[in-house]
Amino acid sequence: MDKAERKSDIMNMKIAVISGDGIGPEIVAEAKKVLDAVCDKYGHSIEYKDVLMGGASIDKYGVPLTEETINVCRESDAVLMGSIGGNTQTSPWYKLPPELRPEAGLLGIRKALALFANLRPAYLYPELKEACPLKESVADKGFDMMIMRELTGGLYFGDRYTKEIDGVTTAVDTLIYNENEIRRIAVKGFDIARKRHGKVTLVDKANVLDSSRLWRKVVTEVAADYPDVEFVTMLVDNAAMQLVKDPAQFDVMLTENMFGDILSDEASMITGSIGMLPSASLNETKFGLYEPSGGSAPDIAGKGIANPIATILSAAMMLRYTFDLDEEADAIENAVAKVLKEGYRTIDIAKAGESSLKTAEMGSLIADRI
Numbered sequence: 514m515d516k517a518e519r520k521s522d523i524m525n526m527k528i529a530v531i532s533g534d535g536i537g538p539e540i541v542a543e544a545k546k547v548l549d550a551v552c553d554k555y556g557h558s559i560e561y562k563d564v565l566m567g568g569a570s571i572d573k574y575g576v577p578l579t580e581e582t583i584n585v586c587r588e589s590d591a592v593l594m595g596s597i598g599g600n601t602q603t604s605p606w607y608k609l610p611p612e613l614r615p616e617a618g619l620l621g622i623r624k625a626l627a628l629f630a631n632l633r634p635a636y637l638y639p640e641l642k643e644a645c646p647l648k649e650s651v652a653d654k655g656f657d658m659m660i661m662r663e664l665t666g667g668l669y670f671g672d673r674y675t676k677e678i679d680g681v682t683t684a685v686d687t688l689i690y691n692e693n694e695i696r697r698i699a700v701k702g703f704d705i706a707r708k709r710h711g712k713v714t715l716v717d718k719a720n721v722l723d724s725s726r727l728w729r730k731v732v733t734e735v736a737a738d739y740p741d742v743e744f745v746t747m748l749v750d751n752a753a754m755q756l757v758k759d760p761a762q763f764d765v766m767l768t769e770n771m772f773g774d775i776l777s778d779e780a781s782m783i784t785g786s787i788g789m790l791p792s793a794s795l796n797e798t799k800f801g802l803y804e805p806s807g808g809s810a811p812d813i814a815g816k817g818i819a820n821p822i823a824t825i826l827s828a829a830m831m832l833r834y835t836f837d838l839d840e841e842a843d844a845i846e847n848a849v850a851k852v853l854k855e856g857y858r859t860i861d862i863a864k865a866g867e868s869s870l871k872t873a874e875m876g877s878l879i880a881d882r883i
């Protein structure tokens with residue numbers, strides 16, 4: 514579709530940009546390049562506002578997150594982020610108390626923006642099948658799933674303490690969820706399944722845990738409002754096995770905080786390439802923070818060799834989930850697939866002996882194919 518046909522949908526997007534530390538600024542620059550190519554093609558415009566967080570914010574303000582950064586993010590439609598943090602062994606940031614270290618900025622912004630739903634897709638590109646550690650017969654079928662993890666409740670946020678009980682040191686963690694916390698993420702999960710392949714798998718431990726039984730009850734109620742979306746439940750121990758046995762069966766995998774923490778890492782491992790994996794964290798509105806799943810890769814920072822694809826795909830998620838620009842998001846995802854099909858690789862996904870591109874070259878090739 515050309516500009517003229519899409520006039521009614523033309524958008525001016527306000528995006529806060531947290532380039533961050535390490536490879537962050539290098540990979541974010543490429544995502545902006547690709548977003549600008551999308552704007553050129555479809556007639557949209559973007560107002561970027563750069564803000565600091567993590568190590569860069571510590572260096573300037575002495576704290577990893579400022580009110581100004583939070584306010585700029587709140588006033589924007591979405592946040593595009595690189596990654597934050599440094600070498601945890603050598604960087605002076607890690608001599609600071611935990612609440613002043615770079616990662617505290619990340620926890621702080623998730624809280625300040627009420628980002629309760631974390632989305633991590635795991636997709637196996639046919640061209641990168643060899644990086645998949647699964648059996649060839651499993652990898653040959655491919656997979657395309659979205660792990661949807663609750664991010665602000667459950668075991669990581671419940672009361673915890675350690676005390677002597679009858680002379681024995683005892684530790685207690687509390688797994689707590691209320692029905693509202695479950696319903697709001699379930700609704701997001703089913704909405705997203707509608708934009709994808711129309712299936713939700715709820716992963717829980719309902720044979721043991723009361724919290725899981727509440728998840729099952731509430732998610733089953735929500736499922737009734739989405740008769741067009743297939744709904745199944747699976748126990749978490751089985752889900753961990755099925756992820757390596759038959760990952761093609763999953764579309765949206767909906768789950769609570771700790772199960773999602775573990776399963777999303779398992780899902781990223783089976784793709785075999787961390788530099789390819791985007792992520793999103795959403796609140797109750799269309800607002801979201803979009804960032805690559807990997808970290809700031811201090812070992813390769815400044816060399817211009819980081820893979821920008823995870824960040825570019827995070828920008829595609831932003832267009833899809835915050836701005837409902839599915840066609841534009843498809844254009845980015847198709848451009849990435851095309852570049853891979855044409856055989857272009859950054860160093861992390863190149864096979865031994867294969868030549869590789871610099872970060873900026875990969876970004877330009879993708880932008881050119883929009």
Ligand code: NAD
Binds near residue numbers: 540595804820
């Ligand atoms: P990492 O993901 O930064 O690096 C792990 C390995 O993957 C490294 O060898 C790195 O070179 C490689 N890698 C990561 N992204 C890549 C890319 N785009 N292209 C090519 N190779 C890539 O994990 P780490 O070394 O454990 O952590 C480094 C720092 O990042 C730490 O300070 C950590 O706290 C921080 N971190 C931040 C986030 C975030 O900002 N959300 C997430 C994870 C880790």
